[in-house]
Amino acid sequence: MNQQFLEALKTILNEEQWKEQEPMKLHTTFRVGGSADLLVTPDLVQLPSVIKLCKLHQMPYTVIGNGSNLLVGDKGIRGVVIVCGKPAEEISFDGAHMTVGAGTMLAKAANAAAEHSLTGMEFAAGIPGSVGGAVVMNAGAYGGEMKDIIESVKVLDLDGKEHVLSLQELDLSYRHSCIPEHGYIVTEATLCLERGDMQQIRDTMEDYRNRRAEKQPLNYPSAGSTFKRPEGYFAGKLIMDAGLKGYTVGGAQVSEKHAGFVVNIGDATAADIKQLMQDVSDKVKEQYGVVLEPEVKMIGEF
Ligand SMILES: Cc1cc2nc3c(=O)[nH]c(=O)nc-3n(C[C@H](O)[C@H](O)[C@H](O)COP(=O)(O)OP(=O)(O)OC[C@H]3O[C@@H](n4cnc5c(N)ncnc54)[C@H](O)[C@@H]3O)c2cc1C
Numbered sequence: 208m209n210q211q212f213l214e215a216l217k218t219i220l221n222e223e224q225w226k227e228q229e230p231m232k233l234h235t236t237f238r239v240g241g242s243a244d245l246l247v248t249p250d251l252v253q254l255p256s257v258i259k260l261c262k263l264h265q266m267p268y269t270v271i272g273n274g275s276n277l278l279v280g281d282k283g284i285r286g287v288v289i290v291c292g293k294p295a296e297e298i299s300f301d302g303a304h305m306t307v308g309a310g311t312m313l314a315k316a317a318n319a320a321a322e323h324s325l326t327g328m329e330f331a332a333g334i335p336g337s338v339g340g341a342v343v344m345n346a347g348a349y350g351g352e353m354k355d356i357i358e359s360v361k362v363l364d365l366d367g368k369e370h371v372l373s374l375q376e377l378d379l380s381y382r383h384s385c386i387p388e389h390g391y392i393v394t395e396a397t398l399c400l401e402r403g404d405m406q407q408i409r410d411t412m413e414d415y416r417n418r419r420a421e422k423q424p425l426n427y428p429s430a431g432s433t434f435k436r437p438e439g440y441f442a443g444k445l446i447m448d449a450g451l452k453g454y455t456v457g458g459a460q461v462s463e464k465h466a467g468f469v470v471n472i473g474d475a476t477a478a479d480i481k482q483l484m485q486d487v488s489d490k491v492k493e494q495y496g497v498v499l500e501p502e503v504k505m506i507g508e509f
Pocket residue numbers: 236269270271272273274275276277291309333334335336337338339340341342343344345346347348386387391392393394423425429430431432504
């Protein structure tokens with residue numbers, strides 16, 4: 208790593224905010240991935256300076272949230288991995304509007320909304336991602352999605368300059384937003400919720416959490432649904448019908464409990480998971496003529 212860059216970075220970040228050769232398996236729910244050259248955790252005040260420094264030194268960077276939708280290659284990530292930090296005031300309320308930092312976990316935000324008797328975010332309580340990652344992915348479950356509750360989002364552009372994007376500008380659709388194509392970093396989201404009954408909100412969240420525990424292989428590392436839902440089908444059902452439940456490559460397996468999930472049953476490598484995903488796609492295409500598109504984002508070197 209460029210020494211000049213590192214020295215300059217040390218003037219922005221504290222010692223505990225950066226790590227060289229950091230294993231990405233510690234930062235992904237798949238528990239897979241080689242090392243990042245450098246991993247930094249700037250707070251939102253430091254973040255623009257880090258971006259500007261990367262640009263000055265032509266240092267590539269990758270932004271991650273909680274790593275719950277990522278498959279990082281076994282050879283790791285070149286350049287800098289930025290884990291989005293939290294603002295001093297993580298969550299604030301203005302009537303039924305809630306403003307949340309990108310690094311805040313969805314579960315924490317959903318619980319805070321419930322405490323304020325605000326309804327609309329119950330669907331997100333069991334999704335193990337950050338608010339930033341949820342905006343980027345337009346995360347959704349049980350008939351709700353981020354698109355339904357986002358009012359606006361603060362982002363930094365490639366020059367570290369702040370912009371506020373409206374719901375329309377975000378161009379949200381099924382597991383898609385405009386954020387990656389512009390290279391934006393989400394720093395904050397303002398959500399528009401509605402007044403509701405606190406007990407009812409809590410009961411709904413509990414019901415969704417129970418349904419997840421019943422149907423999903425939460426006892427194994429995974430990145431949630433491996434493939435997007437193809438129009439008119441369910442990926443898990445197609446995979447199950449193709450006889451692939453329990454199909455294994457190395458330490459990667461199509462979950463016995465829910466065929467829509469690939470799980471790490473031991474020391475899976477990224478190569479195992481990638482190969483298994485390819486095999487599953489090929490078999491489903493061959494049997495049903497349906498193309499499965501990964502929902503999981505593959506990053507780094509494989
Ligand atoms: C057990 C399990 C269940 C799941 N259930 C669901 C579900 O019901 N519904 C659902 O939609 N998803 C689900 N997921 C997938 C995942 O939790 C979501 O996609 C989540 O929104 C990802 O958030 P994250 O913070 O982990 O993002 P990451 O996985 O870290 O990143 C995802 C993408 O967002 C980008 N990104 C992250 N933060 C930022 C930021 N601040 N600025 C710019 N880019 C950023 C990354 O570069 C990457 O491209 C599940 C995952 C698991 C493991």
